[in-house]
Structures are given as structure tokens and as C-alpha cells.
Amino acid sequence: MNTNQNRIVAISGNKSAAMGAALSRPDLIAAYPITPQSSVVESLAQMIAQGDLNSTMIQVESEHSAMSVVQGAAVAGGRTFTATSAQGLALMYEPYFRMSTLRLPMVMAIATREMTSPETVWSGQQDAVSVRDAGWIQVYVENNQEILDMIIQGYKIAEHPDVLLPVNVCYDGFYLSHLTERVEIPHQPAVDDFLGVYHADHVSLDPDTPMAVDPLTSGEILWRYRKGHLDAMQKALQVIEQTDDAFEQVFGRRYGGVIDTYKMDDADFVIVTMGATTGTAREAVDVARSLGMKIGLLKVRFLRPFPDKKIREILSGKQGFVVIDKNVCFGWNTGVLYMEIKAAISELGHPISSMPAIGGLGGADISVDQLVTCIQVLVKQGSQQPGQLDTYWFQ
Amino acid sequence: MTSQPITEQVVYQRPEALSDVNTHYCPGCTHGVAHRLVAEVIDEMNLRDKAIGVAPVGCSVFMYNYMDFDFVVAAHGRAPAMATGIKRCLPDRFVLTYQGDGDLASIGMAEIVHAATRGENISVIFINNSNYGMTGGQMAPTTLPGQKTTSSPLGRDVEQQGFPIRVSEMLAKLDGASYIVRRSLHDPKNIRQAKKAIRTAFETQVRGLGFSMVELLSICPTNWNLTPVDSMTWLEDHMIPYYPVGDYKVHPAVAEMKI
Ligand SMILES: Cc1ncc(C[n+]2csc(CCOP(=O)(O)OP(=O)(O)O)c2C)c(N)n1
Numbered sequence: 001m002n003t004n005q006n007r008i009v010a011i012s013g014n015k016s017a018a019m020g021a022a023l024s025r026p027d028l029i030a031a032y033p034i035t036p037q038s039s040v041v042e043s044l045a046q047m048i049a050q051g052d053l054n055s056t057m058i059q060v061e062s063e064h065s066a067m068s069v070v071q072g073a074a075v076a077g078g079r080t081f082t083a084t085s086a087q088g089l090a091l092m093y094e095p096y097f098r099m100s101t102l103r104l105p106m107v108m109a110i111a112t113r114e115m116t117s118p119e120t121v122w123s124g125q126q127d128a129v130s131v132r133d134a135g136w137i138q139v140y141v142e143n144n145q146e147i148l149d150m151i152i153q154g155y156k157i158a159e160h161p162d163v164l165l166p167v168n169v170c171y172d173g174f175y176l177s178h179l180t181e182r183v184e185i186p187h188q189p190a191v192d193d194f195l196g197v198y199h200a201d202h203v204s205l206d207p208d209t210p211m212a213v214d215p216l217t218s219g220e221i222l223w224r225y226r227k228g229h230l231d232a233m234q235k236a237l238q239v240i241e242q243t244d245d246a247f248e249q250v251f252g253r254r255y256g257g258v259i260d261t262y263k264m265d266d267a268d269f270v271i272v273t274m275g276a277t278t279g280t281a282r283e284a285v286d287v288a289r290s291l292g293m294k295i296g297l298l299k300v301r302f303l304r305p306f307p308d309k310k311i312r313e314i315l316s317g318k319q320g321f322v323v324i325d326k327n328v329c330f331g332w333n334t335g336v337l338y339m340e341i342k343a344a345i346s347e348l349g350h351p352i353s354s355m356p357a358i359g360g361l362g363g364a365d366i367s368v369d370q371l372v373t374c375i376q377v378l379v380k381q382g383s384q385q386p387g388q389l390d391t392y393w394f395q
Numbered sequence: 396m397t398s399q400p401i402t403e404q405v406v407y408q409r410p411e412a413l414s415d416v417n418t419h420y421c422p423g424c425t426h427g428v429a430h431r432l433v434a435e436v437i438d439e440m441n442l443r444d445k446a447i448g449v450a451p452v453g454c455s456v457f458m459y460n461y462m463d464f465d466f467v468v469a470a471h472g473r474a475p476a477m478a479t480g481i482k483r484c485l486p487d488r489f490v491l492t493y494q495g496d497g498d499l500a501s502i503g504m505a506e507i508v509h510a511a512t513r514g515e516n517i518s519v520i521f522i523n524n525s526n527y528g529m530t531g532g533q534m535a536p537t538t539l540p541g542q543k544t545t546s547s548p549l550g551r552d553v554e555q556q557g558f559p560i561r562v563s564e565m566l567a568k569l570d571g572a573s574y575i576v577r578r579s580l581h582d583p584k585n586i587r588q589a590k591k592a593i594r595t596a597f598e599t600q601v602r603g604l605g606f607s608m609v610e611l612l613s614i615c616p617t618n619w620n621l622t623p624v625d626s627m628t629w630l631e632d633h634m635i636p637y638y639p640v641g642d643y644k645v646h647p648a649v650a651e652m653k654i
Pocket of ligand 1: 530
């Protein structure tokens with residue numbers, strides 16, 4: 001439709017996030033700077049100053065306040081945006097949990113970063129995966145185009161009447177936030193059409209229909225809220241697919257919905273990734289195949305809701321898989337995504353070998369060579385025995 | 396001919412409390428000056444064996460590299476809370492925090508107010524450089540009206556973003572605080588006065604007289620987009636009129652010390 005009017009630019013991931021947010025025309029933005037997210041908010045401040053974006057921007061004193069200010073705006077019926085990383089997300093946790101449990105849709109970008117301590121500012125996914133059970137939808141993206149597109153799709157999913165949940169668009173700090181890539185900027189009227197105008201019908205501050213938002217609620221009633229929230233998460237799986245289809249119709253790009261795959265059809269073994277490592281893994285799959293290994297790639301896009309059914313379908317009939325986690329799951333000797341997948345395959349119906357792999361912590365690089373070596377270990381050990389193999393650490 | 400004996404007199408050397416390492420601070424940054432003043436006073440008061448520093452999150456998160464005594468990093472803004480815990484457990488130790496204006500006056504405003512109102516027996520060095528240095532020069536609570544930053548590209552608009560906070564004046568209103576002053580680091584005379592204030596603050600703690608804070612007006616040439624020399628002039632011309640140098644709270648017991 002409007003695709004030939006798109007502008008093509010070379011921009012960083014943070015700029016892409018800012019442009020995605022701007023195209024979605026939020027009524028209010030509130031944020032506090034933190035590495036590696038800061039330039040998202042700087043770009044938005046610049047757009048507002050130049051008159052290119054008509055949003056209210058509040059420069060708050062902390063992330064706790066940022067999430068509280070957008071919460072107020074969302075209760076007042078506004079479309080809102082913020083962005084953060086690591087310690088900022090941690091400080092935000094209290095109003096963050098309330099945002100989803102109040103069923104207030106919004107989009108928040110997370111330029112993912114390792115958590116302190118030890119003191120660090122570099123990449124990792126520990127921050128975003130640590131809040132996976134706070135009721136938000138979480139998508140992890142692979143490149144700068146996907147950041148922008150998923151922020152726009154994020155509002156569509158979040159504001160869907162069957163969903164009404166906030167969405168995190170998570171992209172690897174530095175690897176994407178500070179990397180310059182080709183990005184197509186959609187035409188504004190097309191985005192306006194795609195998103196429509198947000199009307200909050202389920203909460204309102206209207207004297208004609210008085211409402212006490214968030215009154216004290218006892219257990220006999222509270223469980224209904226949780227059940228409704230879980231149901232909405234499951235419905236979101238469908239809405240995510242529909243939104244991806246609708247997005248392709250207008251903008252010509254699709255991402256595969258909750259997951260994506262590469263060279264999966266004849267694969268015996270599978271490498272599973274989430275986020276920017278996926279790009280490296282595509283290369284590694286090509287290299288490993290040239291060495292004679294029948295390997296495919298499964299890119300998990302949504303960690304919440306977790307696409308367990310789809311993942312089971314993909315892994316069904318395979319001999320083994322490795323999950324690359326840029327985070328750890330304290331309490332299990334694995335990463336977080338590995339445990340999620342392990343839960344999903346418990347009903348697979350046939351034995352399969354699986355290897356948890358942990359790397360990229362504190363910004364450490366994961367190279368194509370390292371992934372190929374890791375795939376070799378999987379194929380060798382996985383051909384010999386089913387079940388969980390020793391955790392593989394990228395060193 | 397008889398030669399005159401040459402005599403040497405050391406007039407300037409690195410304080411013992413200051414480690415012999417290269418600086419990571421930008422050229423002209425006054426964090427270095429403030430660090431040196433802290434180290435000199437630690438030496439003069441013989442506090443090195445007792446001192447524990449609490450570093451902020453900000454450019455000076457690396458202060459542990461420069462101070463040759465124990466250091467711990469607190470979460471962003473929480474140095475006064477962490478210092479409270481340390482001092483209450485180790486009352487014989489000398490506990491200082493060193494904090495920027497984002498750390499102390501933005502995200503950590505609650506902690507500094509409550510440490511002061513409790514009259515915690517700690518000393519606080521507060522670096523006011525009118526922006527968030529480490530994260531790339533965004534607007535801080537201390538950014539002046541009209542001042543351009545990376546998050547206020549047209550200059551701080553007080554209608555939208557409110558007015559800068561004068562932290563020393565505000566904390567001075569609290570009954571719990573004992574010694575609250577503002578000094579500046581823009582020229583040698585002011586630097587000497589700053590050192591004297593740091594000495595007074597540290598003596599306040601050593602004598603058990605309660606909460607002390609020295610605010611130091613500082614420059615940030617990199618994020619201000621000015622040379623170090625022009626930054627000094629900018630500080631004098633713009634910051635001092637808004638943030639007058641002076642004593643905002645001096646408890647009579649502190650005044651009696653006569654430093
Ligand atoms: C909870 C949290 N939010 C945000 C940050 C990011 N951050 C690191 S330093 C800083 C600002 C520091 O500015 P200031 O205190 O003025 O010190 P300066 O760097 O100027 O010396 C910010 C916002 C963080 N580390 N933790």
C-alpha cells in the first residue's frame with residue numbers, strides 16, 4: 001500500500017525505538033536516563049523540541065516515578081511510552097507489576113543489560129527475563145527494523161480488547177541499541193490507520209461513571225483478576241499472529257508471530273535463540289550445515305506469553321536442541337529460556353536431548369565460531385544420549 | 396669559590412590517600428579537584444585507616460580507583476542509606492558519601508533528606524555540575540533555567556520542567572542537619588575555601604556532631620560543550636548567581652570548633 005513512500009535510513013537501535021514510539025503518537029512519555037537506553041529519550045526530546053512530535057514529555061526523577069507517571073496517564077486514557085534498562089527496570093518493579101495487573105496497555109522499550117552486581121553497564125538479558133512473571137507481554141527482537149516494527153505492533157497488541165496488557169519490546173543493549181542498521185520508516189498515515197485511536201473503556205476517570213480504580217480486593221475476588229489476566233495472555237498468542245498478518249498487509253514485513261525458524265525442515269538438531277544472537281546463529285547454522293551437520297534455528301520471539309505449543313510442534317521429531325541464554329536462571333543450573341523450553345517439551349511424547357548454554361553475560365561477545373563449536377558439542381553428545389546434557393558455558 | 400649548599404623544600408605532593416593512577420575523568424573535569432581535596436583532608440586528619448567511602452552511581456562511581464581506603468558502591472541515589480547502615484554498625488569509622496546531583500538530588504532525594512533529618516553522623520560531598528554527566532549530559536534537577544542539555548535541547552523550560560532545586564538551602568531547613576554549606580571549584584581562592592569546608596564537615600563527624608554536607612559547584616566541559624576555561628567562567632557567571640556560595644546551616648556546636 002504505502003510501502004513505496006517509506007523512507008530508508010541508517011539508524012541505531014535506540015533511534016529506531018524512538019521513531020517507532022513517535023510514529024505511534026503517544027500522548028505522554030516519561031523517562032529517566034540510563035545506559036544503554038538514554039538516547040531513546042534524548043531522540044524523543046529532540047523530536048518534541050523540533051515540533052515533529054506532539055507528545056507531552058515528563059523528565060522525572062527516577063524510573064519508579066517514570067512508571068508511575070505513565071500509569072497515571074494510562075488511567076486517564078492516554079497512550080504512553082517509556083524506555084529503560086537493568087537497574088532502572090529493577091527500581092520500576094513496584095509500579096511495573098501494577099501496570100499489567102491494572103490491565104493498562106502501553107509499550108516500554110528495554111535496551112537489555114546485565115544486572116549489577118558486580119557493577120556493570122554492558123549487554124545481557126538478565127534484566128528483562130527477571131521480570132517475566134510480572135504480567136507483561138515480552139517480545140525479544142533481532143534487528144533494528146524489528147525494534148521499530150514491534151513497537152508499532154506492540155501498541156496494536158496491547159490495546160486489543162481481548163488483551164489489554166502492557167508490552168515490553170526488548171532489544172540487546174549495545175549490540176542493537178548502539179548498532180547502526182538500515183531501517184525502513186513507515187509512512188505516518190499508514191501507521192495512524194493501522195493503530196487507530198486508543199479508547200480506554202475498561203478504566204475511566206469520568207464523573208458521569210464514577211469508578212474507584214484499584215480498591216482493596218480480597219482473595220475470594222482477587223483470583224478472578226489473575227485468571228482473567230492469564231486468559232488474556234493466552235488470547236494474546238492469537239492476537240500476536242493476527243497482528244503480524246495485518247502488519248504484513250500494510251507494511252510488507254512479517255516476523256512469523258510468536259516464533260521464527262530458519263532451515264528447520266530437514267534439521268535433526270536445533271539451536272534456539274532469543275534476541276540479537278539470532279542473527280549470529282543464522283550464520284552459524286549455515287557454517288554448521290557446510291560442515292555436514294543437519295541443524296535448524298528456532299528464534300523465540302515472545303517469552304510472554306510463552307509459545308509452548310508452537311515450540312513443541314517445531315521440536316517434535318528432532319533429535320536434540322541447544323538453548324543459548326544470555327542470562328542465568330538462579331536455582332537451576334541453566335538459563336531462563338532453557339527452563340521454559342524444557343517445560344514446553346515435557347509433553348513431546350518422545351525422548352530428545354537438550355543442552356543449556358549460557359553466554360554473553362556482561363556484554364561478552366558470542367561469535368559465529370563459538371556457536372559452531374557449541375553446535376558440534378550438541379550434535380556429538382546429543383547423538384549418543386537423550387535427556388539433559390551438561391550446561392555449556394561460553395568462555 | 397665555595398659553592399652554596401642546595402636545599403630542597405617539598406611544597407606540593409600527592410596526598411597519601413590519593414592513589415597514584417591515571418585519571419579517567421574528562422580533561423578539565425573538577426571531580427579530580429574534589430577528589431584531591433577529600434584526600435588532602437583525610438591525610439591531614441589522619442583518617443585513612445578509619446575511612447570508608449560510599450561511591451554513587453555517576454561519573455564518580457570509579458572513586459574507589461582514586462582513594463587509597465575502603466570503598467563501596469551504592470545503588471543509584473542510595474549512598475546516604477548505605478552510609479547510615481555502615482556508620483551505625485561501625486560507629487568508630489569515618490564514613491563519607493560522594494554524590495552527583497543526579498544521584499543525590501534526583502533519584503536519591505528521599506535518602507539524602509531522611510539521612511539529614513535523622514542527623515546521621517556521616518559526611519556528604521555533593522557535586523553539583525548541573526547535569527547528568529555519566530549518561531551523556533541530560534537535564535538534572537540542578538540544570539539552570541534555559542540551560543541546554545541532551546534532554547532539554549531548547550533549554551530548560553521552567554513552565555514544563557520546573558525550577559532547579561537549591562539542595563543546600565532545602566536541607567538547611569531540617570532540624571537534624573548540623574553543617575550544610577555550598578562552595579565552588581572555579582578558582583584557587585574558592586578551592587581553598589572548599590577545602591576548609593570539607594575539613595569542617597569531616598571534623599563535625601569525628602566529633603560526633605551529626606550530619607554534614609558540602610555542596611561543590613563543579614564543571615562538566617564535555618557535556619556543556621565548553622572548554623575547561625570557558626566552563627569556569629560559565630560556572631561563575633551562571634551558576635553562582637542561582638546557587639550562591641555560603642553557609643546555610645552551621646550548628647552552634649560546629650561553629651565553636653573554629654577550624
Ligand atoms: C536506577 C538507575 N537509574 C538510572 C541509572 C543510570 N545513571 C547512571 S549515572 C546517572 C546520572 C549521574 O549523574 P550525576 O549524579 O549528576 O553524576 P555525574 O555523572 O554528573 O558526576 C544515571 C541516570 C542507574 N545507574 N540506576
